[in-house]
Amino acid sequence: MKKTALKGVVAVFIILSGIISCSDSESRLSPLLRQTTVILNIGLPPENPSAYDNTIWNKIRRFFVPDAIAQTAPATFSSILVRVTGADFGVMEQTFGPSGTISLSVPSGSFRQFEVIATVAPGDPSAALSFRGTTAANLPAGETVSVPVIMGLNETKLIAPDYNNERIVILNSITGPYTSRDGDGLGLSSTMSPYDLDFDSRGRIYIADSNYRIIRVDSLNGGNLTYFSLGGEYTPIAVAVDRNNNIVYASSYSQLWKGPLNGSLSSLDPDSLYSIYGMDVGSDGMLYIAGARSTDSTEGIYKYDPTEQRVVGQYTSGGDVGTIYDVQVKFPFIFALNPSPPSENQNYRILQLQIGQNNTIDLVGHGLDTGIGTLNNAGHFTAIINSGLLIMESYPNQLIFIQDVNGTGWQVNTGSGEFDFYDYAEGG
Numbered sequence: 001m002k003k004t005a006l007k008g009v010v011a012v013f014i015i016l017s018g019i020i021s022c023s024d025s026e027s028r029l030s031p032l033l034r035q036t037t038v039i040l041n042i043g044l045p046p047e048n049p050s051a052y053d054n055t056i057w058n059k060i061r062r063f064f065v066p067d068a069i070a071q072t073a074p075a076t077f078s079s080i081l082v083r084v085t086g087a088d089f090g091v092m093e094q095t096f097g098p099s100g101t102i103s104l105s106v107p108s109g110s111f112r113q114f115e116v117i118a119t120v121a122p123g124d125p126s127a128a129l130s131f132r133g134t135t136a137a138n139l140p141a142g143e144t145v146s147v148p149v150i151m152g153l154n155e156t157k158l159i160a161p162d163y164n165n166e167r168i169v170i171l172n173s174i175t176g177p178y179t180s181r182d183g184d185g186l187g188l189s190s191t192m193s194p195y196d197l198d199f200d201s202r203g204r205i206y207i208a209d210s211n212y213r214i215i216r217v218d219s220l221n222g223g224n225l226t227y228f229s230l231g232g233e234y235t236p237i238a239v240a241v242d243r244n245n246n247i248v249y250a251s252s253y254s255q256l257w258k259g260p261l262n263g264s265l266s267s268l269d270p271d272s273l274y275s276i277y278g279m280d281v282g283s284d285g286m287l288y289i290a291g292a293r294s295t296d297s298t299e300g301i302y303k304y305d306p307t308e309q310r311v312v313g314q315y316t317s318g319g320d321v322g323t324i325y326d327v328q329v330k331f332p333f334i335f336a337l338n339p340s341p342p343s344e345n346q347n348y349r350i351l352q353l354q355i356g357q358n359n360t361i362d363l364v365g366h367g368l369d370t371g372i373g374t375l376n377n378a379g380h381f382t383a384i385i386n387s388g389l390l391i392m393e394s395y396p397n398q399l400i401f402i403q404d405v406n407g408t409g410w411q412v413n414t415g416s417g418e419f420d421f422y423d424y425a426e427g428g
Contacts (some may be wrong), residue, residue, distance in 0.1 A: 005176035007367065022132040034109075036139035040082065040102040042116060044073055044131070045201040045246075050260050074218070075126035083115040108141035116149045125219040128203030129155040152201040153384070154245060157220075160382040160392055161194035161207065162358040162397060163422035168194055168207070170220060174390075174401045174411040187222030188215070195236065195422055196278070199384065200261055201243040208236035214250050214265075228265050230257065238326075242281040249287060249306070251276045256287075258306055269309040273302060277424060278326030278337075278380065286312070287335055288323040299323050301336050301351075303359055313359030320348045320363065325379040325424045328389065331355065333364075335389055335405070339425045341379050349375040350391075352405045365405045373400065379424025396425040 008325040076100040085091050089107050096102050098121070106112055118131045132154035137147050158171040167182040183192045193210040200206065207215040214228035214236055230236055234252040241248050241261075250257045250265060252428040254274035257265035270276070276291040287304040293311070300316030301324055315321075322340035329335075334353040341348040352365035368375045378400065397419040403409035 002310075006291050006349075007350055010315070025196055026345065034107060034141045035105045036141060037109045037144040038104055038106050038114075038139065039144065039146045040104075040114070040116060041146055041148045042080070042102065042118070042133065045150070045152060047072070047150065049369060050265050056389075071127040074204070075128055075131075076124045077118045078121035079119050081117045081119070083117075085113045085115075086111070092181050095253050106139055108139045108143075110138045110190065112139050113138055114147060114149060115161075116151065117154060118151060125221040126203050127156050127159055127199055127205050127220055128153055129157050131203070153199055156199055156203065156384045158383050158385075158390060158399070159197065159205070159220075160421070162419055163193050163195060164420035165418075166191045166193050168197065169233045169415065169419065171413060174399075175413055178413070178415055181220055181222075184222075185217070185222070186217050186224055192328075196238045196380070197382065198239050198241045200241045200246070200248075201244075205246060206239050206241055208239040208250065210235050212236070214248065216261075226262070228257075228322055230265065237277060238279050240279045240281050240287065242285060242399075244283060245285055247281075249279065249281065249305075250288075251279060253277075256304075256306075263415075271304065271310045273304070273311065274300075275323075277324070280329045280334075280381075282329045283331040284355070288327050289327050290336060291346060292323075301327055301334060301353065301356070303361060313361050315353055315361040315362065315363065318342075320345055320351065320366070323425075326352075328381040334361065335381070337375070337378050337381065337391065339375055349378065350402075350405050367405040368402070368407050370407060373402075373410045373412075375400070377425045379425065380421070381393070392421050392424075394421050398423050 018100050041166055080096045083093045084106050086109055110421055111137045120126050120128050131151040133149040135149050135152035139145055160169050162169045167180045169178045169180045171178045183426045185192055194207045196208040198206045205217050209215050212230050212232050216226040218224045219275055234255055236250045236252055238251045245262050248259055248261055253276055256268040256270045258268050259265035266426055272294045273291050274294055278290040280288050282288055287306055289302045292299045298316045299321050301313050301315050303313035322338055325337045327336045328333050332355045336351040338351055338353045339349055346369040348366045349368045353361050354364045373425045377395045378391045378393040382392055383390045388401055391400045401411045
């Protein structure tokens, strides 16, 4: 039995070596033959992934078994961009239509890197704007190679929870008009009062609802409604999804929960954290939490290991931090909203921190008490935008887009005075 298992392991690595190796005879081929025909197999995350099922053997299996590839696409695509890079030819790009086989000719050679971005078609109800996947392979000359690319959420539409109006709002552009979905629009049997929202790798929406639950819907039209109960006792103030490991987290002010994307939530030891206003998951699988600790009542940003259920890092500089109300991770950076910094440091209303080695978190940038704009009562990040940050502010109720902590590209949408967001910075 052991010999059979060992043979299977060896076989897997022989196959892997075949994918990432080139023939020594390639250098003797004519330039016309130094091309490889690449067939890209685009895989999408399964609808019902198993949480914590992210071992190296599962990843290897998915290279050869098309379980992800066979899944129904979570949205209709309008175009698919393929970008290939190599040290000896730079960058090549090609755009394909939304259907049919993706086949292209690529200069043969070692370590060709592939990036695939699928753009969601206008009018599609998905919360996603695009999906992205990357991979690398060595390409033997004169051959046809199948290269799998597992896709995941890249960017979302501009979506924000509008708590007091009992709805979510959606914008097609930062300064354009908005549409909205209330409980009826999402197929709920009751109203909702959303504090926070996040998205999984298929672009499904997870809403922290004040009615003691997390709501999951497939799209902006609802669909496949799923509830995660917090026991009928706790009000969720934040929700965060680990899109790499298929885990959803929820918190109230002093409780934490964790569970698979399809299943029930179980409680975690918050390790003395309380006043948990916001949180996000990094690509390292850690939770980054805006809150305080009862051990010393220190406000700050905390790195929390959900496996060990303990705080492993923090940034709590008293000279910079008033109360941190939300964080958004763009690894290795953390952006934090700090609308009431100490009076001598009013230019610290938004912080940029870097996640370092040995669980360190260091301040590398700050800003926005300037002539560009002032974050007077900005308490929450929303949506996933690669080009910047979308911030919710109360009094005045508005959405603010900035490219960086210096306020570059400052744009505002007031919703014609109709937004009525939860006031995270004041608690109501």
